[in-house]
Amino acid sequence: MLGNGDGTFQVPVPYPASAFSYMIGVGDFMGKGKLDVVAVGGTNSEGGICDCVEVLPGNGDGTFGAAITTPLPYSMSGYALATGDFNNDGKLDVAVSGEAFPNFQVAILSGNGDGTFSADGFYVVPEDPGSIATGYFTGNKKKIDLAVASSLGGHVSVLLGNGDGTFQQPVLYETNLPTWVVAQDLNGDGKIDLAASNAGQALSSNSGVTVFKGNGDGSFQTGKFYPAGKEGNYVAVGDFNGDHRPDLVMADYDSGDVITLLNTGAVAFSPTTALNFEKQAVGKTSAAQAVTLTNTGTTELKIQSMKASAEFAVTSTCGARVAPGAECTISATFSPTKQGAEQGTISIIDNASSKPQVIELLGTGT
DSSP states (O other): OOBOSSSOBOOOOOOOOSSEEEEEEEEOSSSSSSOEEEEEEEOOTTSOOOOEEEEEOBOSSSOBOOOEEEEOSTTOEEEEEEEEOTTSSSSOEEEEEEEETTEEEEEEEEEOSSSOEEEEEEEEESSOEEEEEEEOTTSOTTSOEEEEEETTTTEEEEEOBOSSSOBOOOEEEEOSSEEEEEEEOSSSSSSOEEEEEEOOOTTSSOOEEEEEOBOSSSOBOOOEEEEOSSSEEEEEEEOSSSSSSOEEEEEETTTOOEEEEOOOSSEEEESOSOEEEEEEOTTOOOOOEEEEEEEOSSSOEEEEEEEEOTTEEEEESOOSEEOTTOEEEEEEEEOOSSSEEEEEEEEEEETTOSSOEEEEEEEEEO
């Protein structure tokens, strides 16, 4: 769909392919300085006839030529792809994740510069590798690294590049049902971080986004989970409130919502999961549950208000100001007036974000 420059697009123009396409990308795979389209696809009941990578050569005017097809090696089917010059030969390569029974793997396909690819090894990763992100995790701009989200395997795998088209064996970082992964510096320290969407399970608190802070040497810290939605299916990065900090946006498959997680940049909460009061007798007040707020910024945090919703109450030791590096405690209680599940929030308005920061609260009156 060619853009008109005003946010609208021309009618779609279809281009036939040999496979049922699962994921696409763009890049100059022909070495002609024109954007081509690359797709990874497979066989299925809707007419795909190969497990392959296909390049549609760009003509430079928004039209594309006939697909150039390279079968996937190692008897594998493809789920996801990522592109980059992994061997520094000036030709774009492709990393494809998928299944080669009984293993799941990432295969490296070196670009030949004419839209075709040659097999260049594979690396076994956990089950259901549905997303690949690329980045310079060690800061070396001559070595592209890979991060692979394996949903059913419950891990994000990090494969550090050697700069010659080969990669080190995967290092695994545990997280719940990761469906997508992106790589970007999220906290402004010059080191690449990872963010993975978590599918969780419908109506559970396991859906959201997990952020792995990068150490700058190719390793990452234990993930911090931010609950959101019911079934996180996709995560992307962008500055959505104009404060020049990278925020996260998640697509929720179960609810059909698009959920934005704003980057406060200066406030950390522990724990990051929802406070769950479970069962509490109607007419009684629960024991307090606490969250620690830490000002991780370099300037004073100013709190304008802190309010609890529904049948929850909040107290705090934070006051109106929290010094850089200081901590304070936010405590919540649950006083149900009726039987049944109850959801609420603690909403905090401060100078760290243009939107309220929220602590989720869950409880059941009995």
